[in-house]
Amino acid sequence: MRVSALFCLILACASADVVAASTTSDLLAQARELLGESPHDALKIIKDLETQKSLDSAAQLEADLIRCGYYVDNDDSKEALQIVAKWTPHKLQSLGKAEALELQLCQASAEEKLGKANIAEQSYLDVLSMARSSKLKAVEAEALLNLGQLRGFQGDYSEALVFLENAQTLFYEVEMPHKIRITLNSIAILYGRMGEDKKAIEYFTEVLEKNRAAGKKRNVAVVLYNLGRRYESLKDFTKAESSYEESLKIHTELGNEASIALVHRALGSVYNETKRPKVALASLDKALKILEAKNRLKSQAGVHLEKAISYRLLGMNDQALEELDHAELLSEKSSSPTNERDILEQRSLVYAQMREWQKAYTQSQKFKSVSDQILNNQKDNQLARVQLRFETSKKEQANQLLRKELETASRIQVLQMAVISLLALLFSVGGFFAIRQVRLARQMKSLALTDELTQIPNRRHILAYGEEALRTCKEQDKPFSVLIFDIDHFKRVNDSFGHAVGDQVIQRIAAVSKSFLRQADRVGRIGGEEFLVILPFTPPEAAKEVAERIRDRVARTDMTDLELSLNVTVSVGVCGCTNQKPPLDHMMNLADEALYQVKQNGRNGVRLRDSA
Template sequence: MKLRISLLLSGLLATAAAWAADTPFERCISLSATNPAAALKQVQDELPQQKDAAAIAGLRLCRGHALLLSGKREQAVDEFQFAVSEAERLRDNSLLAAALLLRGEQRGYDGQYADAIADLKRGYELMVQRGDVLNQNYALNAIANLYADSNVKDYEQALQYYRKLLIAHLAKGAEQDTATTYFNIASTLEKMEQLPAAQEQFEQALAIDHKRNVGSDIAYDERALAVVLSKRGQHEAALRLLDHALQQYRSDQDEEGVATVQLSRGAALRRAGRNAAALADLDAARTYFQQHDNLRYLDKIYEELGLAQAGNGNWHEAYIARGEQMRVKQALEKQLLDERSSRLRVQFHTEQAQRNNASLASALEAADTIRRWQYAALVLSLLAIAALGVMMKRQIAQARRMRDLALTDELTRLPNRRHFLELAHTALAQAQRDHTPLAFAALDIDHFKRINDTYGHAVGDVVLQRISHAARVALRPGDVIGRIGGEEFLVLLRGTTLEQAMGAAERIRAAVAEVDCRDQAPELKPSISIGVAAYDALAGTLELICKRADDALYRAKANGRNRVEAALA
């Protein structure tokens, strides 16, 4: 569920106004929120005329914001970095706060969560020092949104911040911000699978927006509430809300809103057992998001298409949809990796060009005779050869680092999600071809959030590393364990029946039970829960096998944790 971010514009404008009245930055940031192209043109026109360092930094910060809204995230990062560095050099805390908040949100979007939280918290502290309550709330909302991210999953901390914001907005009578915060609380509760509580909070947001009579916000709330109602089995009520939201978006000529509601309505129809009707909506949503190359939405669309086709008995089409979903997931991961590696390549080549140019200039200045020219040429040739050697060595090392980044989890040194899924797909194809058994185990560290909250994330990282090592040692040669995310792991067991896999899982559980963490905390005794599933004709795709293992894992947790459960037949 997507969070509402209506606080963004008010926060940035307040920061701009607090920095200086009617400055180029203030005019530009106001324009960039509604017309990024016009803001970029304004920066292009005004920047060459500026002599003041603070004004230049402010305009470049605004250009970063406009680039971000235009989808040019990599270029935006350079502008944010420049603004932060200049604000620190100039000791301009107002500009620094704005730059940190924008860079923090950018880093969060790019998955650099630790850096993002550091930026946002530092920006928040600057707002507290200045007594700027409005922008404190903006920064607090940005931090809460980051904690509520499905990759961070610190939902309790996010809810704590949202509820603090809710009290402030209710006290001020700020209806729009109150509705937004109710919505974000509901979205976070939905991610926690607390659907009745999520429904109540969405209804609060919708009631306020009905009072405000803002059609686009009402439609946004209706779609979100309908998704929760659909998940709770209240299909007719969900479809009525989605139909009304769709009507509003069509009236507004909001094509993305229409496509988003069609995705949600397709999913709701699928849950209601109306698979044929669901396919029409899902195909319409797919057409729009394919045109705009939106991989995040296409991931969900292909998941729903696979389920709807399977519900209709179209197993071949369901298989194709699942394959497309995996292709999209791989493209998403590659997109993020390519963005990061591209920045490294640009930085590397720029530094090398600067060094080579400086060396050449120095040689030319020193050459005042033919002999010296020849000597300089010889020296430069040797330097060039040496530089090429250094460049090749660094490029090889960089390529190895990038390959390691692409395939390995940095903390545990296990295969990451992308690498593990590639190995798993290969193993499954071989098992299907050779008619050999294959099993998977889903692992989760018991009460890991409590470990982090009680002892700190540094201790949590040590626990992750030691459990990863113990599990890897307990496996046979040829078996693979990968870190899928957070405290979640998957194990690939080749040539293994369900009964044999249960034995292997018990060995892993026992090995983890022997892990010694007393040097971190005397009472710390980590354990894991495991769910096991084997490949068979009824669960013929990797997704279905892993889901059965995951369901068994949840039963293991429900039955007391520190145990192994097999998937139900």
């Protein structure tokens, strides 16, 4: 009898442990779900769990991952890194690889928020590689999402879009609707950065509906804020203000202080744009109070800058200069060159309003210098090396795909011609339709290999041609050269005159560069405003002469019919070889380095790099 009672007691204790474990797991899942809707409630669940019981290692790691995600989302990156630091490699050994990789992703996200983009990107790439080798699709998708967001922030829009679309596909496979919505939101943000505001609004509207249907109030507030940014970009300030106000209401209900400050600053900008500087100051003061409490220096600088605009609109120039002094001091502490640029621009406008023309001119010159420096710094050498490794792999994949497509097209063409011959013997009408099909196949192949905007070879086509031309030059022991050139200050062209003018500039540059090429030479568009020229049988010095002719012709090309003040130049990097023939991607890298050196020396020039 006593044995039976003891057995029942043991069984009851074991059952209690199972129920407790189940409850802990359920509560952690609930906390993770609440992270995107009500983050404070998510943290409360974790705190209560840790207070009530001692969590095992797996549960504690899950709790810390949720907490780390919260701090990253709310820009408390140092807190996030402290959580990561608790988990030494020894502690992680006994746990699953997926959890360890998630922790690494959170650490990388925190590093990114602290401005260490290079470190973050390398971590994302490492996690991506490990997740793929271990077939952890959810982690792979998360790494792709982070990479897409980072590349988009860096301005590499085509790469960013590829990463985000791949992430979205995987999130659908593993059935993670919350992440699908986040990815759609990121794609919408990307379109906004590309200047495709209407396309971005379409995506944001779709995401907004999904979040409303799922009851994700915090996500709804975030999307409304992003919608407001796009409406503001389109100068539709009524819709922008409406979106910001609804976003502010939700963030206030949820107590998201950092987000509340962000929206108040955005509203201040709209009020300034609609000539309501007094209302703007009230909103900006609310933002500043929150940011000062949280010690967000860079964000504070932005608010002081916006307040300076308000005072300038009110004609209160001394107060405007005082706010700009505050903004400058905070920008120096937070190392924000973009804030420095905007401060110089506003100082120039304030001095002009005060009719202090010499000071206004001095500030405008400094503004130009800092703007140029920001553009130059965007080509980070370390990032270029990281991207090169992956670009090499992708180029080879693209070349293989192109060769397969060409082989397939050739087989199809042979079959079609056979069918034509057979049908011609039977009846001429059949021949007509077959010939039409051949023409259609040729048109489709041409479309696959041609850049739609410029009608010159696209990236995949020009790389394939370059590989083939280099192979021929090796076999015949002939020289080979490449040029890489891009349009100087092209972002300014888009920002100042619009993307339609930018597209026409790209088209004219393509036409100019084609006019200098021989029959065997090719020029292709490999990026937004970047072109690659393949020069088979051409030694380095001759290639440099071709580059100089292209540069000179572009500089002398009259584009004032597009915009009266429009003046376009290009910078060209050259790499050539006579004896040893390195791989095409290596030569392109050297040409790109030469191009970068031209940019550093003031642009509108040519530089030759030896292939050795």
